[in-house]
Amino acid sequence: MRLERRILSLIILILIVILSVRLFESLLGSLFKDIAPIYQAHRHLVYAAIATLVGAAIIQSVATATLGWFKEKHRPEAYYVRNVTILFGYIILGFVDAALLGVSGESLLASATFTGLIIGLALQPVLSNFFSGILILASGFLKPGQSVRITGPVTISVLAFPAYKFFSRDQLLPSLKGTIIEVGFMFTKMLDTDGQLVKIPNSILLNSSIVAEELEESKTIQVRYEFPIYCDPDTVLSELRSAISPFVKEFNLYIEEQSDKQYYIVLIVAHTPTSSKTREFRSRVLREVVKVHRKLGNCQSPDK
Template identity: 30%
Template sequence: MIRQLLLALGFASTLMASPGPTLAQEASAGVRLDGREVLRLTGETPAQASNRARRIETRLGALTNSSDPPGAARIIEGVGAEPRIEVGGEPVVTITLADATEEATSPTALAQRWADSIDQALVDAREARRSPGGRYWAEARGSAEAALERLAVSTVSIVPRAAAALLVVLLFSMIAALLRLVLRRTLPFVIKDPTRQSLIRQMTYFGLLALGLVVAADVLGFSPGSVVAGLGLTGLVLGFALKDILSNFVSGLLILALRPFHIGDQIAIGEAAEGTVERIELRATQIRTYDGRVTLVPNAEVFTSRITNNTADPVRRGNVRFRLGYEADIRHLTLLLPSGIAGLDGVLDAPPPRLRVRTLDASDIEFDLAFWTDSRRTDFQDTASLVRRQVVDLVRQAGIGLPNSDMRLIRTPSEDLLDRP
């Protein structure tokens, strides 16, 4: 598999190193009149050749639509062995050494060939415009044929580049996925923090994808500088259009970098969710609630909400509140209950348990028994349950009566009917 991947990478690098078609094919453009190709020019770049061809087409179009016959094409010998063709005293095209080299002939011979081609094209075009409506029909047909021809040329030029760009994107995606898998298996031996591991994996994965897109754009013919400049110009528009997505992405980076909580912590995010953090992605944070459901909270909401980290400290104080009558011996309870729950499984010896009087009501006293235990919710709930059972047993053994209301509200069915509107 690795050997095949290396071969594919070598093939992609060959595609990227090759500009596709040859220079002569890329930097050439046809001059058309009424859809018929009259000349084929060359240039240093495709854009230069295309601009040169459009200028000559404009000149030929003006000569075709003139009221007076333009006359035959004349060859004017120029400086540096670059002859020029004129029609009716107006310059039409200058034959360059690159044009002659492409046609494998001399500039003079090419000038004579192009002059004959221009004469014939002008005669045919003026003849086609003699009939009623002939001018508009000829121009419409010529524009359509020129558009189809340029589309075909562009397709032949673009399709190989698009295929190479797609191959580059696929290769970088495979490399990014493979590297993420390798990091997932090796990082735990180097970095113990799961949150930092997630940050490194995601930044590596998305960084390689971004690099692949830049390389693919270069294969298509867009320079990295132009791509960056284009992104800068459209950044404001994209910022408004993708405001929520970008906000979640930036918030995810800040959460992974600042680490207000870690994977495995039990947190409460405002009123949105409370549970155990399972994953921190660049878009959302995955939390498993205490009833087993999976909740995805957008990172923007996580970053801007009030977060309570229940497991930031390994120990947590628990409180069990209960009521007893005024006949209870408070001093005896203050010694009995804290010592009675100190030996329970999960109750820590330090800080020691303490009993406080919370409120004094008209018929009973509210007590608050505080103890310290493990901060994780499961351990905390189990320990709190043991403490409540122990409090009931100790109070009964001490002969103290538990709360038992003597007054109850009893409603008969007839009274329910009377109360209905």
């Protein structure tokens, strides 16, 4: 209902503007004959100004209506669609203004070259973020609702600890992890795992490595667990295989190494189903391993 009202309001606004301009021109020709020639000479400037104001109002109204419609549908790409609508709307408005002003392609190119040189040097950081935002929006490699890890120039911290991870086979990515909320023209908003809203300049995003957690692709996880040395390895592997096989199709079990004189380490390498997340899947595997350990107990020494 709101969308229909907004469209009706825009149509009424356009009709009012057209009628007002026509009425003004007719009154100007009959009442102010001395000013009429000056107005006729610069009429294209008036048309361009009116088109800019009305066009901007239409673009903002359409973008707001689109945002509201997508939010009602609970779609995560609501802000993405709004920003793309604004971008292409102003591009079209720019061409309309150029046509009304009678700007030719040659003069537009010449003025854009000189102006772009000055503005580009003065606003290099701002323009870098702006055009990076346009490229991100146009390419769509980052979308709202997508879970990603951002590595590279994003400042995190030096990865020095924990020391026990030095010999781990797990992947350690010094990164910023979270869910994309909105891709804007200057900044991209991301909600990190702690629930904090992070605004990242688009130029940094474009120069960073993006690790996307795609649910459609299978991923490999590794789980390492220590068992007492007195537990029979064949029994441990057999019990683990029976516990994991009901929900994991592809996995391998290894006796990886002896951690000290009292324990040895079992390594589980498994492939996640395409519909599950890595952390949840790994948690489930580890839960089954703990159950097997509790079932076997401490495996007393054969001498006792």
